[in-house]
Amino acid sequence: MSQSSQDVTVLEELSANKSFGGVYKRFRHYSRVLDCPMIFGIFLPEQAAHPRPKLLWWLSGLSCTDENFMQKAGAHRLASQLGLAIVCPDTSPRGLDLPGEHDAYDFGSGAGFYLNATEAPWRDHYRMYDYVLEELPQVVRANFELAERESIFGHSMGGHGALVLALRNPGRYASVSAFSPIVNPTAVPWGEKAFSGYLGEDRESWKQYDACELILAGSGKSDRLALFVDQGEADGFLENQLKTERLEQACAVSGHPLWLRRQPGYDHSYFFIASFVDDHLRYHAERLD
Amino acid sequence: MSQSSQDVTVLEELSANKSFGGVYKRFRHYSRVLDCPMIFGIFLPEQAAHPRPKLLWWLSGLSCTDENFMQKAGAHRLASQLGLAIVCPDTSPRGLDLPGEHDAYDFGSGAGFYLNATEAPWRDHYRMYDYVLEELPQVVRANFELAERESIFGHSMGGHGALVLALRNPGRYASVSAFSPIVNPTAVPWGEKAFSGYLGEDRESWKQYDACELILAGSGKSDRLALFVDQGEADGFLENQLKTERLEQACAVSGHPLWLRRQPGYDHSYFFIASFVDDHLRYHAERLD
Numbered sequence: 001m002s003q004s005s006q007d008v009t010v011l012e013e014l015s016a017n018k019s020f021g022g023v024y025k026r027f028r029h030y031s032r033v034l035d036c037p038m039i040f041g042i043f044l045p046e047q048a049a050h051p052r053p054k055l056l057w058w059l060s061g062l063s064c065t066d067e068n069f070m071q072k073a074g075a076h077r078l079a080s081q082l083g084l085a086i087v088c089p090d091t092s093p094r095g096l097d098l099p100g101e102h103d104a105y106d107f108g109s110g111a112g113f114y115l116n117a118t119e120a121p122w123r124d125h126y127r128m129y130d131y132v133l134e135e136l137p138q139v140v141r142a143n144f145e146l147a148e149r150e151s152i153f154g155h156s157m158g159g160h161g162a163l164v165l166a167l168r169n170p171g172r173y174a175s176v177s178a179f180s181p182i183v184n185p186t187a188v189p190w191g192e193k194a195f196s197g198y199l200g201e202d203r204e205s206w207k208q209y210d211a212c213e214l215i216l217a218g219s220g221k222s223d224r225l226a227l228f229v230d231q232g233e234a235d236g237f238l239e240n241q242l243k244t245e246r247l248e249q250a251c252a253v254s255g256h257p258l259w260l261r262r263q264p265g266y267d268h269s270y271f272f273i274a275s276f277v278d279d280h281l282r283y284h285a286e287r288l289d
Numbered sequence: 290m291s292q293s294s295q296d297v298t299v300l301e302e303l304s305a306n307k308s309f310g311g312v313y314k315r316f317r318h319y320s321r322v323l324d325c326p327m328i329f330g331i332f333l334p335e336q337a338a339h340p341r342p343k344l345l346w347w348l349s350g351l352s353c354t355d356e357n358f359m360q361k362a363g364a365h366r367l368a369s370q371l372g373l374a375i376v377c378p379d380t381s382p383r384g385l386d387l388p389g390e391h392d393a394y395d396f397g398s399g400a401g402f403y404l405n406a407t408e409a410p411w412r413d414h415y416r417m418y419d420y421v422l423e424e425l426p427q428v429v430r431a432n433f434e435l436a437e438r439e440s441i442f443g444h445s446m447g448g449h450g451a452l453v454l455a456l457r458n459p460g461r462y463a464s465v466s467a468f469s470p471i472v473n474p475t476a477v478p479w480g481e482k483a484f485s486g487y488l489g490e491d492r493e494s495w496k497q498y499d500a501c502e503l504i505l506a507g508s509g510k511s512d513r514l515a516l517f518v519d520q521g522e523a524d525g526f527l528e529n530q531l532k533t534e535r536l537e538q539a540c541a542v543s544g545h546p547l548w549l550r551r552q553p554g555y556d557h558s559y560f561f562i563a564s565f566v567d568d569h570l571r572y573h574a575e576r577l578d
Binding site for chain 1: 306307308309310313360361363365366521523554555556558559560561563564
C-alpha cells in the first residue's frame with residue numbers, strides 16, 4: 001500500500017502526559033494534502049468535567065514545531081478549567097529533503113507560512129493552508145469528541161496564519177486572536193522571501209495570504225469578525241517584520257473591528273505569550289460558548 | 290589576570306525577558322568553586338510591587354540546564370503575584386572537557402548531583418554542593434536586593450539536591466520541597482553510578498548526600514524542617530530510581546515530618562511540575578513571610 005492511500009485519520013500515539021487533570025498527547029498521521037507524515041499535539045481537558053471540549057487551534061511561528069506552545073505557553077492550567085481542547089499543528093511539512101529546504105529558519109522546514117505553494121518543488125508538499133483549514137480538522141474530529149464550533153490563534157508567522165484563515169473563511173471560526181502577528185507579509189522581508197519562493201514573482205497572488213491586503217479588499221466583510229491582537233512594544237521584529245500599525249490602518253480604512261493591545265516592555269518570546277495567554281483563552285472560551 | 294582571580298560576583302547579562310510584569314534574566318559569571326564560567330537564571334517580580342522579593346532556589350534534574358524550569362514550569366505567573374524571586378542554577382560545571390564528561394546523560398555534564406566530588410578529575414570542578422550552598426548565594430545577594438530568608442525546591446536529581454541541602458543545613462532554609470526526588474541515591478542505579486564516579490568506592494562517604502540516610506542518621510533533627518514532596522504515580526522512574534517509599538520509611542522511623550502527595554496518573558515530566566508548581570510556590574511564600 002502506498003503511503004498516499006493511507007487513511008489520514010489513523011493516528012499513531014507518540015506520547016501522553018497528564019497535565020492539570022487533562023492530558024497532552026502527540027500523534028503522527030499521514031497527511032495526504034502534504035504527502036508526508038505529520039505530528040500534531042492536542043491538549044484535552046479532563047474528560048469527566050468536559051465530555052465535549054471546545055476546540056481552539058494554535059498556529060506557531062518560525063522555527064517552531066507542534067511542541068513549543070504546549071511546553072512553554074503555560075496554557076494547560078486555564079484550558080483545563082475552561083474546557084478548551086487546544087490543537088497545535090506543526091509549522092511545515094516534515095521528513096522531506098527538498099533542495100534548500102533546511103538551509104534557513106525562515107524558509108522551508110519550520111516556515112510553511114500557512115499557504116498553498118504554487119512553485120516547484122514546494123507545491124507538491126507545502127500546502128499548510130489546506131492542511132490546517134481542512135485535512136487536520138477532519139483528522140481531529142474523526143478521533144475526538146469535540147464541540148462543533150472552533151476558534152484559532154497563533155504567534156508571529158502563526159498569528160499571520162490565524163488572521164488569514166479567519167479573514168478568508170467567514171463563519172468558520174467563532175473568534176480569532178494573535179500574538180505579534182506578521183500582518184503585512186507581502187511588504188516585509190520574511191514574507192517577501194517566503195512568498196517569492198512558494199508563490200513565485202506574481203505579487204498579486206501573494207495578497208490572498210496577507211491580512212492587511214485581505215482587509216483592504218473587503219475579505220471578512222460578511223461577518224466582520226473582530227481581530228484581537230497583543231503586540232509587545234519591545235519586540236525586536238516590530239519595526240521591520242511585524243509593522244502592527246499597518247493592521248491598524250487597514251482596519252481603520254475598511255471599518256474592520258480590531259482590538260489591539262500594545263504591551264510595554266514585552267518582546268517576541270514565549271514569555272510574552274505566557275504572560276497574556278490567559279486573556280486569549282478566556283476570550284475564545286466566551287465566544288465558543 | 291587569570292580567570293580564577295576574577296570577582297565571582299561580576300555578572301554578564303545574557304538576556305532579559307519581561308514576564309508577567311517581572312523580568313527573567315540569564316547571567317554568566319566566573320565560578321571560583323567550580324573553576325569555570327557558569328550561567329544561572331533569575332526571575333524577579335515587578336520591582337515597584339516587590340522591592341525586596343523572597344528568595345526561592347530551584348534545582349533541576351538530569352540533563353537540564355538553568356533554562357528548563359524557567360521555560361516550562363509556568364511558575365512566573367504566581368511568583369510575580371507572591372513576590373518570589375526564583376533562581377535556577379545550572380546542573381553541573383560547563384565548558385570543560387574532562388574524559389568521558391559528555392558521554393552519558395546521567396554522569397558528568399548535566400549531572401552534577403549537587404555534591405562535592407573527591408575523585409580525580411571531577412574533584413577540581415564538580416563541587417555543586419558548595420556552589421549552590423555558598424558561592425551562588427553570595428553572587429546573587431551581591432547583585433540583587435532580596436529578603437533575608439530563602440527556601441529551596443527541585444525536581445528528580447534536583448529534588449535530591451534540595452532535600453540534602455536542607456537536611457544538612459538546619460536553619461538555612463525556611464522551607465524545602467521536591468517533585469519526584471531521588472530520595473535514596475546510594476541504593477539506586479543513577480546514584481550508584483554517579484557516587485562511584487564522583488566519590489569513589491567508599492560507600493560510607495556517599496551517605497552525606499542521601500536524604501534517607503541523613504534522616505536515619507538524625508540530620509535535620511535540630512529543626513525538623515518538614516519535607517513537602519509531590520510524586521507522580523505514573524512516573525516511569527518511580528520503581529527503580531526514586532523509591533519514594535523509602536523516604537516515608539526513613540521519616541517514620543526517625544519521626545521526621547513529611548508531607549507526601551502521590552498524584553495519580555502523573556509522570557516525571559515538566560507537565561507534572563507545572564500542574565502542581567503553584568502549590569509549592571504558595572507553600573514557600575507562606576514560610577518566607
